[in-house]
Amino acid sequence: MARPLPEGFAAAVREVVGPEHIRADVASLEAYGQDALEQGHPPDLVVIPATTREVAAIARLCNERLVPLVVRGAGTGYTGGAVPTRGGVVVSMERLNRIIEIDETNLLAIVEPNVVTADLQRAVEKAGLFYPPDPASLDTSSIGGNVAECAGGPRAFKYGTTKRYVLALEAVLPTGEIVETGSKAVKSVVGYDLTQLLVGSEGTLAIITKITLRLIPKPPARATLLALFGDIQAAVDAVTALIRRRVVPASLELVDADSLSAVRDHLGREVVPPGTGAVLIVEADGMQSAVDDEIDRVADGCREVGAMRVSVAADENDRDRLWNVRRLLSASLMATGLLKINHDVVVPRGRVPDLFRVIQELKKTFGLRIAAFGHAGDGNIHVNLMVDRTNPRELARAKQAERALFERVVALEGSISGEHGIGFAKAPYIGIELSPEEIALMKRVKAAFDPNGILNPGKIFPA
Ligand SMILES: Cc1cc2nc3c(=O)[nH]c(=O)nc-3n(C[C@H](O)[C@H](O)[C@H](O)COP(=O)(O)OP(=O)(O)OC[C@H]3O[C@@H](n4cnc5c(N)ncnc54)[C@H](O)[C@@H]3O)c2cc1C
Structure with missing residues (x-):
């Protein structure tokens, strides 16, 4: 249930970033209340900080006043990750968008989170270097969003996904502390691997403010x-x-x-x-x-x-x-006018033929149009249920087909998401793949980072 912002909260945030970097008009709240999933809840306030210190000050305010805080990169996510489920503040990282350094000796790049993926690729390629992760959204998505979702793409078959390239992070905890994880060195085994814990954490554990990425020769x-x-x-x-x-x-x-x-x-x-x-x-x-x-x-x-x-x-x-x-492909399927319920399931490579048999069965059983494409080399197939959004019976059949798909994929020793994460869209289904013990452990990790549960509430775990 959305609660109004506490008295004086907006004024305190305005003090931190300046009035020109706050949005509270209806059009902005609507725009920042959606991502590529096209569902969600508008925030009560959008804040656009420019520095790590400003991000930390906003986190502290949200934590003290128990205001939900949702981090937003470029808003191209498919599972509602960057969108509030019950109001609060969206912290948009759009002003943290600099490539800080391309280090040709140590083969790494240091960037702020909202550098567009393709811009980084072009910049490093000019120096004869290569940053392989290539989500199809690379012209619009941000590196911060890629790290938070552990984005993949066609080149993951040979080069792996985003996680393979993240060496170090600077991040703001929901309680306002600034932490630096990992190092510029390519090896580091000191303590728990907090860097990789943050990769793929879907903006639920910390706000990433600086990223050190490994590069390879082009x-x-x-x-x-x-x-x-x-x-x-x-x-x-x-x-x-x-x-x-x-x-x-x-x-x-x-x-x-x-x-x-x-x-x-x-x-x-x-x-x-x-x-x-x-x-x-x-x-x-x-x-x-x-x-x-x-x-x-x-x-x-x-x-x-x-x-x-x-x-x-x-x-x-x-x-x-x-x-x-x-x-x-994605744009063309959307242009059909049908609702595109997009899933990015993944199975062990040898099970790809079984997955396509499952898709054929689902088409017949549920009488749905299903378009499938994707990273066959990784076993990661985008299964798009194409549904007439004005037909409640077809929508209900699609819901059943969705659950059946996830159950079959897990039975094939696969996973319900290889790229897009869980957000709120897939939260009801994580119990199909994860055991109660795993979910309980993950919740304890979440509580250790975010004792008041203010950062990206309503994501990953079913309500
Ligand atoms: C046409 C299209 C094609 C796509 N193709 C692919 C593909 O091939 N592979 C793939 O993996 N994905 C793909 N996606 C999904 C999407 O682009 C990726 O998930 C991408 O990584 C999201 O980046 P973003 O900057 O838009 O993040 P957002 O959507 O803004 O945010 C995504 C999540 O990351 C969190 N987040 C963002 N920035 C930060 C930060 N600085 N600190 C902490 N958390 C943060 C948010 O809270 C949210 O939970 C596609 C999407 C579209 C629309």
């Missing part, structure tokens, strides 16, 4: 391959065949026919030849000779399991065209 060459298949089963078989051949390309993405037809309708032109039931987009990177060898092995593997056509991007424009289809 791979000198890359090549992208598109393989067309007559049906989804052949494409899934190709993924298994490639993994068995010990091919680990930088990315191995699968797109099904429903998703491809959404892109076609969105763009108003064919994106693949008629009769294509699924595609794989595969990218290899590294030294030129290794790239050539890997792409040949991928092409052979795809042909062996019956690919209709295999082609390699001739140049960067061609490559961009292929990846553009992949990047447009």
Whole structure:
């Protein structure tokens, strides 16, 4: 239940950041009350601090006056993480957006949280370095949000997700103390690993104000391959065949026919030849000779399991065209006008064929349109239940299908979220995957960081 802000609270916050960095008008409260999930509750106040000290002062005020505090990065999250569930204050990190240092000797970057992911990538690539995590939202999402969600992307197959690149953090505890975790060194085993505990903590344990990221040398060459298949089963078989051949390309993405037809309708032109039931987009990177060898092995593997056509991007424009289809998938599905209930389930790689069998079954059992695509190499598939939002019976069937999907994924030894986190959208389902003992332990960790429960309440744990 939302409570009004305590007397004098807004004035105290205004003192900290100055009146020009506070928003309380209806349009702003609505805008900061939504993320990509398009659900949630508007805050009572939006505060836009510029320094760690200001963030700490706001946290102290919220903690003393028991006001809910929700941290917001770029607001591209899919599970309502950056959105209040019952009012309070949204602390938007948008003014903490500087790349502080690119350290070419120690191969690291130090950034404030709201640097846009693609801006950091471009900046480090100019220095011949590489920051691999590449969520499809990279042109809009922030590094802070990526760290808080442990974002992944196509390149996670070879390079891992965001957590592999986080060396150190500066963070403000909900009680207002400033802590520095980790170090610039690539090894550190002193005490508990608080850095990795904060990675993926969805803004529920601390407010991240500075991030030290590990970089690697930029791979000198890359090549992208598109393989067309007559049906989804052949494409899934190709993924298994490639993994068995010990091919680990930088990315191995699968797109099904429903998703491809959404892109076609969105763009108003064919994106693949008629009769294509699924595609794989595969990218290899590294030294030129290794790239050539890997792409040949991928092409052979795809042909062996019956690919209709295999082609390699001739140049960067061609490559961009292929990846553009992949990047447009979410927008195209949204443009259908249907409600897109987006899940990012993940199964062990060898279970990807089973997961696609589950999806076929759910389509039949619940009479739903389901579009699936994603990081097949990691077993992380975006399963989108496409629902007529004006049809209550279809919405009810989608709810049942959602639970059935999660139960089946956990039975396949997978996880209900590989990338997007839990937020409030998936909180009712965590008991399908986590034991009561694990949930109780997590709640004790949460209480140790946030004894008054003011930071991002209503997230991760069911109410
Ligand atoms: C079109 C589209 C494509 C996407 N593709 C991918 C994808 O490929 N892979 C993927 O992983 N995700 C993807 N996402 C989801 C989303 O972009 C990621 O979860 C991203 O990491 C969120 O970053 P953000 O800056 O928008 O964070 P927000 O949405 O603002 O916040 C997300 C969570 O992080 C917390 N948070 C933000 N900043 C901080 C901070 N400084 N300190 C502490 N907590 C903080 C918030 O409280 C919230 O709980 C996609 C989203 C869209 C809309």
